[in-house]
Amino acid sequence: MNSRFENRFEPGDIVCHFKRETLSEEEKNSGLYTYEIVGVAVHTETREEMMVYRALYGDKRMFARPLEMFLGEVDREKYPEIEQRYRFEKI
Numbered sequence: 001m002n003s004r005f006e007n008r009f010e011p012g013d014i015v016c017h018f019k020r021e022t023l024s025e026e027e028k029n030s031g032l033y034t035y036e037i038v039g040v041a042v043h044t045e046t047r048e049e050m051m052v053y054r055a056l057y058g059d060k061r062m063f064a065r066p067l068e069m070f071l072g073e074v075d076r077e078k079y080p081e082i083e084q085r086y087r088f089e090k091i
Contacts, residue, residue: 008071009090013037014056016091018074018084031057034091040067053088 009015013036020033038052041064051070054062074082 009037009051009088011037011039013090015053015088016084018079018082018087018089021082021084033057035063035088038062 015035015037017033017035020028023032034056035053036056038054041050041052042048043050049067050064051067052062052064053070054060070088072087073085074087076082
């Protein structure tokens with residue numbers, strides 16, 4: 001298991017995606033861009049670690065994203081106005 005995951009997130013943690021910063025207060029109150037961590041899964045074909053997480057808004061879909069991408073920092077060239085350091089952070 002990736003040690004960076006163990007230090008940053010645990011199943012049940014509530015996190016937000018950096019794009020939450022771009023929302024109005026009303027949109028934030030609806031829970032947009034907030035998620036609950038389910039845990040890390042391993043892709044059966046590639047063995048790549050994937051973060052599994054569930055939306056806390058809308059139909060509460062479950063998503064999987066490569067762990068390295070999930071833990072990555074915000075692209076400052078593409079999103080210079082974003083203050084959040086990482087793509088996903090605990091709230």
